[in-house]
Amino acid sequence: MNPTAKPLALAIALAGGLALPMAAAHAANPRNPCAPKSRTPVAAKNPCAAGKPNDAIDPKLVTRPKNYRPYAGTAGELKKEGQRLWSDSSLSTNGMSCNTCHQSNGAFQDTFAQPYPHAVQMAKDRVGMKTTHLDEMVQICMVAPMAARPLAWSSRELAALGAYATEIQKNFTPAKGKTHNPCAAKNPCAVKK
Structure with missing residues (x-):
């Protein structure tokens, strides 16, 4: 008997006969970005994969609580920690970081x-907020x-990301409507006209 036949026969028996058709389907469409997506959860690489602009977020998750007191630390330490956290994908559940969307402004x-x-606009669309504080915006992005779950309102991480975003904001120059948006990338699977 072929050495690979026994494990294949076992796999077919365990999967109720589905192993061979699944393997054949995978072989027919290797790395085809337009092929139907697997039901296996995979880390999102596309910032838009986390939701459409109009997907609602529960306001309770991202609105400052009553008697809110942010973490108090020195500005220099918070900025430094915020800069580190800006690229920390472990804050997310999908491999993203703040830098995924906000690289180079x-x-x-x-x-x-x-x-x-x-x-x-994102806070208005997803939460219904007319005005947004910076720490609330960090929570919306989380x-x-x-x-991911929002950061604890009294956490050093939330204060640090806010401090670093404030530093970025100081040097930000509006692009007059030509803001780079990673969600605006053309879909390679879209039907071309």
Whole structure:
């Protein structure tokens, strides 16, 4: 008997005869980005995969609580920690970090140049917030693109990410409507006209 036949026969028996058709389907479409997606959870590489712009977020998760007191630390230490956390994909459940969307000032709207709180389209679309504080925006990003739980409101991590984002904001220049948005990338599977 062929040495690979026995494990294959066992796999077919265990899977109720599905192993061979699944293997054949995979072989027919290797690395085809337009092939139907597997039901196996895979880390999202696309910031848009975490939700569409109109997917609602529970406001209780991302709205400042009553009697809110942020973590108090020195500005220098918080900025340094925030810079490290900005690229830390372990904060998410899908392999993303803040830097995934915001590398080189990407995905910031022109309004990012305004002092917080201010109107943020993503917060309006997903949460219904008319104005948003910076720490609330960090929480929205934690829940939406990064597919994670919000950070503790009194956490050093939330304060650090806010401090680093404030530092980025100081040097931000609006692109006058030409903001880089990773979600605007063309879909290779879309039907071409």
